[in-house]
Amino acid sequence: MNVALFIPCFVNELFPHVAMATVELLEGYGVTVHYPMDQTCCGQPLSNNGDSRGACEAAQRFTGLFKDYDYVVSPSGSCTAYVKHHYDWYIADSNAYKALQPRIYEIVEFLQDVLKVEKLPKPVYFPHTVSIHQSCHGLRELGHAAPSELMVPYHSRLERILQLVDGIEVRLPERRDECCGFGGTFSVDEPEVSVAMGEDRVAQHEATGAQFIVGADPSCLMHMGGIIRHNGRPIRPLHVVEILTGRGGAA
Template sequence: MNYTVGLFIPCYIDQFFPEVGKATLELLEKNGCKVIYPEEQTCCGQPMANTGMEEVGKKIYQSMGELFKGCDYIVGPSPSCVYHITKHYDVVEQTPEIKHLRAHTYDLVEFLYDILHIEKLEVSFPYRVGLHKGCHGLRGMQLDNPSELMKDIPSKWGHVLGLVKDIQMTELTRTDECCGFGGTFAVAEEAVSTKMGRDRIADHVNNNVEVITSGDMSCLMHLKGIIDRQKSNLKVMHIANILNGDHI
């Protein structure tokens, strides 16, 4: 199917990790999507909401609805930001544009799994990889099965990564523990945040991981900062880059 997809790139990816946005674009186009990128987009408004300034954020919510109207779907490489759009844009007037935005915005992996039903990738990634399951994607969007739930939820992350040739997925000791980033939590509670991040990195190191991947670059940004300070050889790479055939 030839879907028209609006590419939503979170602000921190746009500013610091543009390679993730490029990989997302290329991956969607490889799978038959017509991709448009509204250049006026800025931020989903989540930082404002998290710091008690949602009245400011509401202006962003409304503009997002206008920017992406006419798209069959809106896709972004960030469960955290996508979850904010789909679940927290209920505080503004539910215009047809906002309703469409909330109902048709997908995380990249969610879109590949639920809408495109992807079953094949012609890419290779010959490394030992540890999957960091970010909290919004895991518990908010259920892209994987949280260990505390007595449910059988399919792993959408695991499915798409399993299509990559030569990849060696590594089982972690604590499979779905938070990295400690949490957006503004890392600023307000930096000591706790750093300790949590160190624990997650230690789990990967102890299980001989070479590359940490995740659907949320914000988590990887937090972990990479600690890794760099530790002068470790451990690498981080967004799942979009792996699925697109990029290498470290």
């Protein structure tokens, strides 16, 4: 199958190692990975700040660029959720988008729902304790886990896929699906609230005794990582693909 890699702009600029780990993981399963060089921001910041025209143009551009691939896969739950569930606000009449929409996946979704993986491409040993961070978009728009407010049986995609890693111990913070406070441009508009929420969330992860916070959304990991560095905390954020490819131990 031919998969187009959708790399959000901030991942391209700040976390290229996450993009490379995503490629390594997909190619390990025999997937042919393409990277459309003309991709730009998906338009989520434009939409969140009321620029409907800009958001519409971004949606049209994205659709035109990715429409001919078998699947579109991204290591960002937030950006994937926006493209998959919010573009129809702007280009609902686009037949190209209607055909593309069901082929857009976040990386963990893709591994579990399309490739249906039961083992990693190569054995990975990660003898550390990790605390799972369930990001809001992945949780409530992509179904990465069971939101606690729904009072349904618990499940977690991240927890399930991390079971494929040898030596790892997975823990959950007391409030397992609380927001980290990033919220995209919310962190710019309300920095004091955003930082306070992030500090609380980091403390909850630390209370598990974990050495690493593991998530599937680099934006949340970026936010908590900044707070961790600013406060000199020992716990460290890692994207799940870094662990699944064996890159996490060296980070």
